[in-house]
Amino acid sequence: MGRLLFISGLIFLGWIAYRFLKNTWAQRLREVEQREQQTHWAATAAKPTKIQQIKACAYCKTHIPEDEGIYRDGKFFCSYQHLDRYLEHEQQ
Numbered sequence: 001m002g003r004l005l006f007i008s009g010l011i012f013l014g015w016i017a018y019r020f021l022k023n024t025w026a027q028r029l030r031e032v033e034q035r036e037q038q039t040h041w042a043a044t045a046a047k048p049t050k051i052q053q054i055k056a057c058a059y060c061k062t063h064i065p066e067d068e069g070i071y072r073d074g075k076f077f078c079s080y081q082h083l084d085r086y087l088e089h090e091q092q
């Protein structure tokens with residue numbers, strides 16, 4: 001009889017621990033979700049969703065995303081190196 005009580009006690013304790021862990025995990029997940037949603041909103045508010053444009057470098061004609069290039073005098077370049085070379089070429 002003592003053995004049975006001991007086992008049911010263990011099961012009860014396990015159940016309590018399970019419930020406690022489940023609650024804290026659910027709470028933590030909710031917190032993380034909320035934080036992610038907030039940062040997502042902050043990110044979309046900071047920079048509106050824009051379709052990425054692919055532009056050709058004025059010097060080498062390589063097509064790269066607009067974000068990764070440089071604009072100078074209405075022209076687009078893939079790197080500062082090509083911007084410099086293009087300007088040198090123009091001056092000659």
Ligand SMILES: [Zn+2]
Nearest residue numbers: 057060078082
């Ligand atoms: Zn280039």
